Amino acid sequence: MSKSIDVKDLNIYYGDFLAVKDVDVFIEPRSVTALIGPSGCGKSTFLRSLNRMHEVIPGAYCQGNVTIDEQNIYGKGVDPVQVRRKVGMVFQKPNPFPTMSIYENVIAGQRLNNRRMKKSDSDDLVESSLRGANLWNEVKDRLDKPGSGLSGGQQQRLCIARTIAVKPDVVLMDEPCSALDPISTLAVEDLIGELKENYTIVIVTHNMQQAARVSDKTGFFNIEGTGKPGQLVEFDDTTKVFNNPTQKATEDYISGRFG
Numbered sequence: 001m002s003k004s005i006d007v008k009d010l011n012i013y014y015g016d017f018l019a020v021k022d023v024d025v026f027i028e029p030r031s032v033t034a035l036i037g038p039s040g041c042g043k044s045t046f047l048r049s050l051n052r053m054h055e056v057i058p059g060a061y062c063q064g065n066v067t068i069d070e071q072n073i074y075g076k077g078v079d080p081v082q083v084r085r086k087v088g089m090v091f092q093k094p095n096p097f098p099t100m101s102i103y104e105n106v107i108a109g110q111r112l113n114n115r116r117m118k119k120s121d122s123d124d125l126v127e128s129s130l131r132g133a134n135l136w137n138e139v140k141d142r143l144d145k146p147g148s149g150l151s152g153g154q155q156q157r158l159c160i161a162r163t164i165a166v167k168p169d170v171v172l173m174d175e176p177c178s179a180l181d182p183i184s185t186l187a188v189e190d191l192i193g194e195l196k197e198n199y200t201i202v203i204v205t206h207n208m209q210q211a212a213r214v215s216d217k218t219g220f221f222n223i224e225g226t227g228k229p230g231q232l233v234e235f236d237d238t239t240k241v242f243n244n245p246t247q248k249a250t251e252d253y254i255s256g257r258f259g
């Protein structure tokens with residue numbers, strides 16, 4: 001559980017188009033890192049490169065190294081499916097499997113991995129994952145009901161429970177609260193704070209207050225102009241990035257002067 005992520009000389013392409021250039025960053029275990037920056041600067045692209053989801057798009061590929069748990073996930077012979085098991089992802093829109101019950105949603109990852117489990121073990125896993133996602137008390141009496149019957153915020157926490165049920169080292173989140181109301185957003189933000197005790201978390205957010213509230217480190221991505229690659233121009237403690245950034249572009253973005 002909870003591993004560092006060491007990114008070296010990472011270039012990320014969509015076919016001929018270099019979308020993100022020369023990223024070098026070290027992300028510590030048991031930390032929350034927020035990625036911020038203007039639209040189109042490559043935050044989501046970079047996030048997806050951390051679990052090899054990027055290359056699912058035809059023609060998309062990466063050059064460089066991403067080392068998680070002493071393994072370069074882009075090394076020869078590395079199985080992307082294994083990587084995605086260790087590096088889970090939560091998306092913008094909650095996406096529980098609509099026809100599955102809450103219970104089945106939580107263990108869907110285990111089923112996909114062909115893990116056979118005793119009923120008592122899967123009961124334990126469902127409970128611990130839902131507790132880990134701060135959802136157990138709200139759903140424990142209706143585990144056999146469809147996941148799609150929950151509120152948006154509950155659905156997102158169900159997706160987080162499903163992600164942590166496979167016991168990943170890293171959890172990636174791409175704007176996990178943008179489809180949620182303020183109360184649900186707070187519930188997910190609280191949860192992020194708790195999850196970092198066990199996981200390394202990287203979150204893309206457009207919400208500056210959210211980045212300031214939940215993260216230990218902040219990375220600011222920027223882009224020089226249309227068609228140019230995005231770059232990680234500043235990465236530091238969140239308090240430093242928000243109060244005393246090194247780059248003028250970071251300050252301008254954070255103070256709302258562009259983006």
Ligand SMILES: Nc1ncnc2c1ncn2[C@@H]1O[C@H](COP(=O)(O)OP(=O)(O)OP(=O)(O)O)[C@@H](O)[C@H]1O
Nearest residue numbers: 014019037038039040041042043044045046057230
């Ligand atoms: N599937 C794709 N095929 C080709 N180019 C893409 C694809 N997805 C994204 N891009 C391009 O890659 C660049 C980075 O996009 P990305 O979505 O990573 O930015 P972002 O910072 O996450 O933006 P936003 O904040 O708007 O979500 C953009 O120029 C975008 O047009």
